Amino acid sequence: MNTILLLPDIVANQIAAGEVIQRPASAVKELLENAIDADATKIQLIIKDAGRTLIQVVDNGKGMNFTDARMCFERHATSKIATADDLYHLTTKGFRGEALASIAAIAQVELKTKRPEEETGTLLITEGSQVKEHIPTATQDGTSISVKNLFFNVPARRNFLKSDTIELGHIEEELNRLSLIHCDIDFSFYHNGKLIQQLPPSNQKQRIINVFGAHFKDKLFPVELDTETVKISGFIAKPESAKKKKNEQYLFVNHRFVKHYLLHHAIETTYKELIPEGHKPAFFIEISVPPTTIDVNISPTKIDIKFQDDRMIYAFLNAAVKKTLGTLSLLPQIDFNYNPQYDFSGIKPKDNVKPPTLTLNPNYNPYSSKTERKTTPSDSWEQFLSGLKNEPIVTHPKEEEKLVFTEENKDNEEIIDETQIKCLLFSDTYLVFLWKDMLHIIDVRAARERLLFEHYLNALENTSIVIQQSMFPETITLSASATEIVNDIQPELRALGYELEQMDRNSFAVNGTPVDETNIDVQQVIEQFVEMYKTHQFLHKTDKNSAIAKSMAKQKCNSKLQIPSEPEQQAFIKQWLQCKVPHISPSGKRVSKVLTAEEMRKFFD
Numbered sequence: 001m002n003t004i005l006l007l008p009d010i011v012a013n014q015i016a017a018g019e020v021i022q023r024p025a026s027a028v029k030e031l032l033e034n035a036i037d038a039d040a041t042k043i044q045l046i047i048k049d050a051g052r053t054l055i056q057v058v059d060n061g062k063g064m065n066f067t068d069a070r071m072c073f074e075r076h077a078t079s080k081i082a083t084a085d086d087l088y089h090l091t092t093k094g095f096r097g098e099a100l101a102s103i104a105a106i107a108q109v110e111l112k113t114k115r116p117e118e119e120t121g122t123l124l125i126t127e128g129s130q131v132k133e134h135i136p137t138a139t140q141d142g143t144s145i146s147v148k149n150l151f152f153n154v155p156a157r158r159n160f161l162k163s164d165t166i167e168l169g170h171i172e173e174e175l176n177r178l179s180l181i182h183c184d185i186d187f188s189f190y191h192n193g194k195l196i197q198q199l200p201p202s203n204q205k206q207r208i209i210n211v212f213g214a215h216f217k218d219k220l221f222p223v224e225l226d227t228e229t230v231k232i233s234g235f236i237a238k239p240e241s242a243k244k245k246k247n248e249q250y251l252f253v254n255h256r257f258v259k260h261y262l263l264h265h266a267i268e269t270t271y272k273e274l275i276p277e278g279h280k281p282a283f284f285i286e287i288s289v290p291p292t293t294i295d296v297n298i299s300p301t302k303i304d305i306k307f308q309d310d311r312m313i314y315a316f317l318n319a320a321v322k323k324t325l326g327t328l329s330l331l332p333q334i335d336f337n338y339n340p341q342y343d344f345s346g347i348k349p350k351d352n353v354k355p356p357t358l359t360l361n362p363n364y365n366p367y368s369s370k371t372e373r374k375t376t377p378s379d380s381w382e383q384f385l386s387g388l389k390n391e392p393i394v395t396h397p398k399e400e401e402k403l404v405f406t407e408e409n410k411d412n413e414e415i416i417d418e419t420q421i422k423c424l425l426f427s428d429t430y431l432v433f434l435w436k437d438m439l440h441i442i443d444v445r446a447a448r449e450r451l452l453f454e455h456y457l458n459a460l461e462n463t464s465i466v467i468q469q470s471m472f473p474e475t476i477t478l479s480a481s482a483t484e485i486v487n488d489i490q491p492e493l494r495a496l497g498y499e500l501e502q503m504d505r506n507s508f509a510v511n512g513t514p515v516d517e518t519n520i521d522v523q524q525v526i527e528q529f530v531e532m533y534k535t536h537q538f539l540h541k542t543d544k545n546s547a548i549a550k551s552m553a554k555q556k557c558n559s560k561l562q563i564p565s566e567p568e569q570q571a572f573i574k575q576w577l578q579c580k581v582p583h584i585s586p587s588g589k590r591v592s593k594v595l596t597a598e599e600m601r602k603f604f605d
Contacts, residue, residue, distance in 0.1 A: 004064070004071040021102050023161060024051020025170035027147050030099035032178050035059035037092045038143065041201075042186040049192070050164035051171060052150060060142040063115040069122040070134055073109075075101045105129045106157070107150045113143040128153050165488070166534060169481040172197075176211055176479075177257040180250055180284060183207040189480065195505065196480040205235060208284055212248065213477030213506070215523050216241075221328060223285055225320035229293075230313060232320045234285035236267070238328075239274040241282050243524075245531060248282035253294060255286070258305050263287070266318040270325055283321075287313065423569040431569060439595040446585040447576045448561055452553035453586040454579055456496060460545040465497035467512035474510040475503065476523045482530045483508075489533060492548065498526070528555055550586045 021027050028045065035043045038061025048054035064072065071077045075098055103109060104126045114121030121139035125132045151158035161167060168191060175197070179187045183204050189197035199210050209216050219241045225232040237248070251258055251267075271281045295306040307313050424432045431442040459465045478486060483506050486493070493500060497514030510522050532551035563569050576582055576591075583591050 002065065002067045002071070004068040004077050021106055021150075022157075023170060024055055024150055024167055025174045027051070027055050027103050027107070027150065028057075028171050029174045029178075030103065031055065031057040031145060031147070032174065034099065035061055035143065036178065036182060036185065038062045040142065040185065042188075044188045044190070045171075045175060046190045047168070047171060047192075050167035052158070052161065052164075052167075053148065055147040055150065056144065058142070058144040060140075063118075063142050064113045064122065065115055065118065066122045066136065069111055069113050069124045070131070072111075073100050073104050073124075073126060073129070073131075077101075101129070103147055106152075106154050108148040108152065110146040110148070111143070112137065112139040112145075114139050114141050116141045165481065165485055168484060169534065172479065172481045177250065180204075180207060180211060181252045181255050181257065181286060191480075191484075196483075197506075204233075204284070208235065212479060213523075214475075215477060219282075220284075221324050223283075223320050223324050225316060225323075227316065229289065230316050231288040232285065232317060233288075234283065236285070236321060236324055237282035239271055239281065242271065242275040242279035243282070243528070244279055246280045247531070248284075249280060250284045252286040253305055254288060254291060256296065256305070257303055259303050260305065262310050262314050263317055266314045267321050270318060270321045274325070285317070287317065289313070423566050423573070425563065425569060431563075431572065433569075433573060437597060439600070441593045441595070442573070442576065443585075443589070443591055444561055444563070444572075445557055446587075446589045446591045447572075447582075449553045449557040449585045449587065449589075450579050450582060450591060451575055452556050453549050456549035456552045457545060459497075460492065460495050460549060465495065466515040467494070467497050467499055468515040469499075469512045470510060473501075474522055475507055476500075476510060476526060477507050478526070478530070480506060482527065485530050485533055486526065492533075493526075493529070496548075496552065498522070500526075525555070553586055 021030075024047075028047075028051065032043065032045065035057055038059060040059035040061035042060045044056075044058040046054065046056040046058070100109075105128065108127045109125070111124040111126075112121060120136045122134070123137035123139070124134045151161075172189070175187065175189055179185070179199050183206075184201050186201055187197070187199040188195065189199075197211075199207065202210065205220055205222075208220060216237070219237045220235040221238070223232060223234050223236055234252075241248075249264065251260065251263055253260075267283055267285070268281060275281060289307070293308045296302055422434055425444075426432055429444060431444050431447075433440050433442075483502075486500060486508065487502065490500065497512070497517070498510070499512035500508040501511055503509050508526075513520060513522065529548075529552070532548065561572075563572050585591055
């Protein structure tokens with residue numbers, strides 16, 4: 001009996017227009033969803049040249065008979081729905097019946113399929129929607145569909161495709177969206193004959209770790225809520241895992257990946273005081289509601305949905321995430337069961353309590369004209385040591401030091417006596433100093449960004465940063481697309497001081513890091529570097545190096561700079577003055593402000 005039928009016009013006209021195949025990832029999404037809807041337990045995704053040459057999906061699902069294999073390429077031909085009312089009871093990924101028709105229109109497609117109860121299968125070959133061959137054939141149970149030479153008849157659209165790295169990243173993202181919610185399915189991902197990702201059946205936490213790396217193992221915490229109207233399950237990550245991009249935010253409704261502004265806000269608002277501004281928390285959450293309470297037929301992409309009661313879902317989701325964060329003691333909570341027990345054991349019975357007494361020196365005069373040398377912390381330390389040894393205190397006058405401040409954009413050097421320049425660090429943010437009868441104010445963070453930018457740019461263009469070899473190399477795990485990029489940019493990483501060696505499919509040993517950096521999160525540094533590289537890889541080499549240096553500088557200058565002593569502050573000023581463009585940060589922010597005596601007088605007049 002045939003299962004794929006053409007929808008009546010009255011039903012087809014009520015369905016949102018099907019998604020146009022814009023890039024290889026669009027076709028991958030549709031083919032994987034069809035395999036899942038066919039109850040497959042094992043799915044292979046085979047890609048060549050980032051999908052330009054070949055996209056093949058092989059599954060062990062229910063398969064199709066001879067007639068269905070031909071009908072599935074017709075528009076609005078589907079086995080998922082039959083009436084308009086079925087649109088509000090959807091339990092499958094697809095339902096429009098337009099995916100294969102759209103793919104066949106712009107590619108050469110070969111379909112092999114067989115139902116388990118039938119002896120022979122079916123081979124069907126199409127080219128630009130024209131059926132070239134439709135015959136019985138011997139094949140395994142399930143379906144294998146190959147999409148070859150995508151956009152062969154639409155060269156203009158093919159020219160708009162991005163690099164293999166970017167297109168492969170989009171394909172991987174589509175696979176992630178499906179594999180993270182279908183943890184019971186075995187997924188295999190091959191690119192150019194190389195196994196990129198192997199995801200065996202597992203629980204949800206293990207699937208997240210398999211997809212994003214072992215560094216997530218200790219960062220995930222469960223979210224659970226079960227009511228009569230909604231069920232919420234999944235995991236959220238520790239606040240310190242937050243990033244500036246939404247790369248690791250996955251929200252599912254009834255096993256369908258969705259983007260919903262209110263639901264994302266319900267989660268992110270609970271992290272408001274726990275993560276830096278502009279950062280996004282990582283989460284992997286599924287919401288289950290009755291199919292009749294949502295509408296997924298509001299956009300072609302099928303990732304936008306509409307709830308009957310958005311506010312209720314928002315409140316439940318917000319409460320569930322807050323509960324988990326509260327369990328981790330990350331949010332303040334009131335413990336109403338707390339019963340403090342005060343300990344008065346220090347006071348013995350019948351003891352007289354004596355008030356403290358103060359001893360005053362009647363000969364002390366704060367307005368005395370005697371000039372005494374102020375005691376410094378080092379003097380106090382010497383006094384302490386001499387008291388232990390019963391030795392006389394001997395103070396050693398310090399020799400005056402001179403600092404040389406040079407600016408590369410000036411022709412001459414100036415030797416400045418340190419007594420001519422006094423520094424003050426104000427509010428850990430601004431460095432104030434007097435020089436040449438002028439008051440200079442530096443934004444420390446902006447100045448540090450300028451210093452780091454020129455440091456990294458020089459390393460990329462001229463000399464590499466000194467690498468400190470690791471005695472016990474740390475291991476980092478990256479995603480499939482990130483692994484491809486890291487292998488391509490090993491020279492740039494080595495120039496910046498990071499020496500990586502690939503251990504297995506997605507793992508690298510960190511054999512070396514920059515010699516002047518300690519306690520760095522190499523996993524986070526490399527991930528952010530990869531994201532930045534994706535954005536700027538099409539630039540000219542000089543512009544690319546500048547973009548890399550700028551990204552690294554912005555990333556590193558977020559950490560607090562410790563320059564408490566005056567010599568450290570003077571050294572910082574010296575380094576800043578040696579910058580080629582000291583007064584403007586790479587982000588275009590003003591670094592310094594100079595006030596003359598005349599400007600000060602005008603201010604107070």
